[in-house]
Amino acid sequence: MSVLVGLTVQTFGTSAPPATVILQGQSRTMSEVFPHLFSIFLVLGTLVGIVVLSYMVYVAVRYRADGETDELKDSPQLGELPEGGGDGRKLAVSLTLSAIIVIALISYAWFLLMGVEGGPPEVSGEPNSDKPLSVTVVGEQFAWKYIYPNGNSSYTLRVPDDRPIELTITSSDVMHTYGIPKYDLKTDAIPAQNTTTWFNPDETETVEANCYELCGTGHSEMTSEVIIMDGAEFDRWYAQTTSDATPTPNESTTEGAHAMDHPQSRLAHNHVLV
Amino acid sequence: MSDDRSTDESAVQPDGGHASRPLAEPTSKQSTLRRFFTRDDLPPYGALRRWLLTTNHKDVGVLYVVTALLFLVFGGVLALLMRIELLTPVGDFLSADGYNQTVSTHGLIMVFWFLSPFAFGFANYIVPLQIGAKDLAFPRLNALSYWLYLFSGILLGLSFFQGGSFSGGWTMYAPLSVPNYMPQIGSTTTILALTLFVISVTVSSVNFLTTMHRMRAPGLTLRRMPLFTWSILLTVWMMLFAFAALLAALLILSSDRILGTTYFTAEGTPGSLLWTHLFWFFGHPEVYIVFFPALGAMAEMFQTFTGRRLVGRKWFIVSMLLVALQSFLVWMHHMFLTSINLQIKTLFMITTIGISLPFDLMVFSLIYTMVKGRLRFTTPFLFAFGSLFVFIIGGITGVFLGAVVLDYQLRGTYWVVAHFHYVMVSGVMALVGALYYWYPKLTGRMYNRRLGKLSFWLFFAGFNLLYFPMFIAWETPRRVFDYPAELTGFHQLATVGGFLLGFAFLLVIWNCYRSLWDGETVSSNPWAHATTAEWAIPSPPPLENFPGMPSYESGSLDFLDRETASTDGGTVTKPTPSSHDGHDSHASPWPLGISIGSFVLFLGLSGVATGGIYVPITIVGGGLLAVTLLGFGLESFSVTEPAVAERWPFAGIENGKLGVWIFLASDIVLFGAFVGSYVFLRAGYGWEAWKIVPHNPIPGLINTYILLTSSFCVVLALVAAQKGRRWGVVAGLTTTLLLGIAFLINKGIEWIELFHHNIWLSTDVQASTFFLTTGLHGLHVVLGLVIVLYMIPRALNGAYLDDERPVEYFGLYWHFVDIVWLFLFPLFYIL
Known part of the structure; x- marks a missing residue:
């Protein structure tokens, strides 16, 4: 169990924003909420686990048969009708205690959920933030296609670092799950359904998006790059894509420059359409 | 409680390995095959015929246990293939499609063909003994369940040779599972194999429910039933309804694959969500279906080896009952990342917490039972204790997943994999304990105690070495072989643990096998403080179990002379004077025949849309099935209902009628799921826009x-x-x-x-x-x-x-x- 504690402190203890930060404001991104909540669960869960398991082992050692006094008073007899062994009160107290811990934890988690579900700041009514960029993500065997508001599409997601990003996720074939682990973001890509999520990129870097639902032969390799660019640089790039983009309703074709990006070309064998 | 062995059958060892007696061959000039399958007195254990013809619940129980262990080896080998692949963070051992098939069939085999049947081996053997019944209510249907189970598993195995088995995960999410994306015939075969398995489960559910509600010894009211029997009763009720929903899902999927319907692929309808609803409506109760028998066995072992009665027994039962009911109200917590709205997510979060609390109570109840007891750390108790230990870790890590926000991020990662293995394989650990616990009863011999303890410590170490690193490496996406390189060390540890666990399983199997010969013979009750009725009769029990009519009316177990038994207004059938007068039949060739017919028919159906050889196979299978069903119907097979029994709440109707009622209850769910699917698709499409x-x-x-x-x-x-x-x-x-x-x-x-x-x-x-x-x-x-x-x-x-x-x-x-x-x-x- 000490491994768990160590893990908590190392991985999450430092990176998690303090609770005061979390409790301010209505809207929060998953990358604020998740590490915070995860570390709380991990610490409490580890504690409860250690207490319960230690008690269990202690009892096991304490009441171990020693081979001297073999019979208990009033031990169960063969063929008797079953009855309970008393101690109902102790049971009730333990249950109440565990219920309080679980319900408190889950309620707190639910309260934080409201912040995530509220969407980006602008949507939830805070004026002083930039207009979010909305991108549609389409899962297809075995790549992620990103469609920008101007109709331009690409297999690499480029986003600015100075405004919230709203993603609308769907699928053109089977079920996938879209996730960017760096931003603790994940949601299902379901054919004929839309799901939404959002995040707040904060530094220019390139991170990876994965597929988290088994979707066929290429599932393991269904990743894509997410390039977070300087805001101004992004605007220049975006303006340039606007000029030559021709929105194509047909999902299998895309703008020429990115056609070869499609990871399907990497896979030797692929799904067969009958 | 006499140790008399009154019949020939009971005098031989039930392990199938030795003590065989010369076969009493019929002397007529029938063909060899016909003679082989002619039903006379049940042949001795040493004869193959016995195992093909038997309808006795104890024989069928042994068959279930042995077969389940074979599937454990099958599923285990697949797991080790995965673990070898995961030694390195790149795909270098299995092909991409091969890995997907391995992942999928490992899950399917372990959940369906190993865990439940393993538990139901014990249920078959022990439940009738615990409730004081001579056999199940419908012995031939019991044998039929077993043979359908075996042949469904063989069909699954065959799927690998039909262009590849199913590769869409054990959850079989649509539309990946339709031919557009998964055209191999083998995938259809897998789905049909599972359908056959569900039919077996349904037959079995009807049988167990009728038995447990109608054939309890006088005085053994529902409240007084032993905990293992209680856990099985609730498991079977859940099975009856949950598997009916799965059957609907599988029939629709088979139809999409074979007949070309478009439930899961049609434009403008939420077909893939339909699958997730159908599947998880079954899938969540299934978690408890596989875990409850283990829990019941744990409760029995804790009582026996602590020498104390279970603390809060009544509340333990109430908790199980609550879980069983609520299990049908939590399925959408598997769908928190789909497009369902926040209110529904909140509702299902609440029901999910609600279902976790009864488990807290059960865990505390087991722990407090140890307090002031005299704990004897025999092999079965070590396994039961270890099982509770890891189940607690599984439970705590499950609370994480109940919090919607954490689930958003943990879903689809190794956190989930580690969590459910901690829970499921904790159940397996308890059932291995159950195997050691009831082994002396099943075989009349004791396992090797030293090897037993060694197997536990290897099991426990291997288990934790395999699954705990998965919590640390939780950021690995599920079902990929291509994971972040910095997590390699944890996955290599897990692989070592996997092989250790595999070795521990082999040791358990070896111990059980060797001890059939080497084990010391045991008395009827080798464990002191065991209270339930199976320990009051010889090990192994005689063919019809009890020396007289079991009764609890005096306040504890007695075996009454059958003639003097008082009737209490239940259905009075002619009392059977003694157990070996030949009134009851114990053998029938038709369950095996029907299962072979179904197997051939389903094999044919898997490829019937492609024509060729599959068309004649389908026709032959259909014919075989018709003939064997007719044979089953025409066979005279006599079973006596007990003259007096506890039958609440079904005292007014006899076994056959109750069986029909229970079957129809599951059929209601089947049609309910079909109608529900229609309504769901139509609502998604637009109710008015839908054309009649x-x-x-x-x-x-x-x-x-x-x-x-x-x-x-x-x-x-x-x-x-x-x-x-x-x-x-x-x-x-x-x-x-x-x-x-x-x-x-x-x-x-x-x-x-x-x-x-x-x-x-x-x-x-x-x-x-x-x-x-x-x-x-x-x-x-x-x-x-x-x-x-x-x-x-x-x-x-x-x-x-x-x-x-x-x-x-x-x-x-x-x-x-x-x-x-x-x-x-x-x-x-x-x-």
Whole structure:
């Protein structure tokens, strides 16, 4: 169990924003909420686990048969009708205690959920933030296609670092799950359904998006790059894509420059359409 | 509590390995095959014939346990293949598709073909002993369940040789599972194998529920049942309903694959969500279905080896009952990342917390039972103790997943993999404990104690080394072989743990195998402080279990002389004077035959759409199934119901009728799931925009009247049978048959007319739902008519004049089929 504690402190203890930060404001991104909540669960869960398991082992050692006094008073007899062994009160107290811990934890988690579900700041009514960029993500065997508001599409997601990003996720074939682990973001890509999520990129870097639902032969390799660019640089790039983009309703074709990006070309064998 | 072994059968060892006696071969000049399958007295354990023909619950239990262990090895080898692949963070051992097949079939085999059947091996053997029954209510159906299970597993194995097995995960998410994306015949075979397995489970559920509700020893009220039996009772109730939903899902999926319906792929309908709803409505209760028997076995072992009665026994039972009920209200917590709205997510988060609390109580109850006890750390108790230990870790890590926000991020990662293995394999650990616990009872010999303890420590170490690193490496996405390189070390540890765990399993199996010969022989109750009835009879128990009629009416277990037993107003059947008078049958070749027929039929169906060799295979299978079913129906197989028994709440009806009722209850869920699917798709599509398929409701209306009239005719036949009027019975049944045929002809005309308008199963989703749902109903009608066709000649011979119950049972079924139509007609023709 000490491994768990160590893990908590190392991985999450430092990176998690303090609770005061979390409790301010209505809207929060998953990358604020998740590490915070995860570390709380991990610490409490580890504690409860250690207490319960230690008690269990202690009892096991304490009441171990020693081979001297073999019979208990009033031990169960063969063929008797079953009855309970008393101690109902102790049971009730333990249950109440565990219920309080679980319900408190889950309620707190639910309260934080409201912040995530509220969407980006602008949507939830805070004026002083930039207009979010909305991108549609389409899962297809075995790549992620990103469609920008101007109709331009690409297999690499480029986003600015100075405004919230709203993603609308769907699928053109089977079920996938879209996730960017760096931003603790994940949601299902379901054919004929839309799901939404959002995040707040904060530094220019390139991170990876994965597929988290088994979707066929290429599932393991269904990743894509997410390039977070300087805001101004992004605007220049975006303006340039606007000029030559021709929105194509047909999902299998895309703008020429990115056609070869499609990871399907990497896979030797692929799904067969009958 | 006599140790007398009164019958020949009980004097030999039940392990199938030795002590065989010369076969009493029939001397007639029948063909060898026929002689082989001729039912005379049950052959001894050493003979292969015994194991092919037996319907005895203890034999079937042993068959289940042994077969489940074989599937454990199968699923385990697949798991180790995965672990070898995961030694490195890149794909270098299995092909991408091979890895997906390995992942998928590992999950399917472990959940379906290993865990539940392993538990039901013990349920088969122990439950009748614990409740004081001679056998299950329908011994032949029990054997049928087993053989269907075995052959469904063989069918699954065959799928690997049909261009590749199923590769879409054990959750079989649509539309990945339809031929567009997964065209291999082997995938269809896997789905059909699972369908066959579900049929086996349904037969078994009906059997167990009837047995447990109707055949308990006098004085053994429901509240007084041992905890293992309680856990099985609740498991089976959950199975009855949950597996019916899975059956609906599998039938629809099979139809999409074989007949070309478009439930899961149609434009403008939420087909893939439909699958997730159907699957998880089954899938979450399934978690408790596989875990409850382990929990019940743990409770038994804790009581026996602590020497104390379970703390809060009543609340333990109440907790299980609450979990069983609530298990049907939590399925959407598997869908927090889908497009369901926040209110529903919140609701399902609450029900999920609600279902976790009874488990807290059960865990505390087990722990407090140890306090002030005298704990004997025998091998079974070590396994039970270890199981509780890891289950607590599994439970705590599960709370993480109940918090929606954490689930958003943990879903689809190794956190989930680690969590559910901590829970599921904790169940396996408890069941391995159960294997050691009941081993002396099953075989009459003790396992090797030193090897037993060694196997536990290897098991426990291997388990934690395998699954704990997965928590640390939780950021690995599930079902990928291509994971972040910095997590390699943890995955390599897990692989080492996997091999250790595999070795521990082999040690357990080896110990059980060797001890059949080497183990010291044991008395009837090798564990002091065991209280349940199976320990009051010899190890192994004689063929019909008890030296007299078991009764708890005096406040503890007695074996009464059967003649002097008092009746308490239950159904009185002629009491059987003693256990070996040959009144009860114990062998039948037909369960095996039916299963072979079903196996061949399903194998044929897997590729029937492609034509070729599969068409003749289908025809042969269908023929075989028809012949064997007829043989089953014509065989005289006598089973006596106990003269007196605890039967609450079903004291007023006999076993056969209760069996029919229970079957119909599951059929209601099946049709409910079909109708629910239709409503779900139609609502998603737009209720008003959906076009009604039949152009004209009049044929449907006429069919409604036809069916109602035919129900009336069955009632007339029953009345005639009660009054002993042979021709009345024949006339009633014949009119029913003719009306049923009229129904089918009318439907046929309607379908042909639609076909001429180019509307068929695969035309669009409207047509798919119409043809498949009314087709399923039509199939029920056809089945009913086959039964009537079988009954009419028997009625001519006066078969139902003394005993009209078959007419009554058929009537129940037929009325049910008619009532279903009363729902389908407005839904598909008018609204």
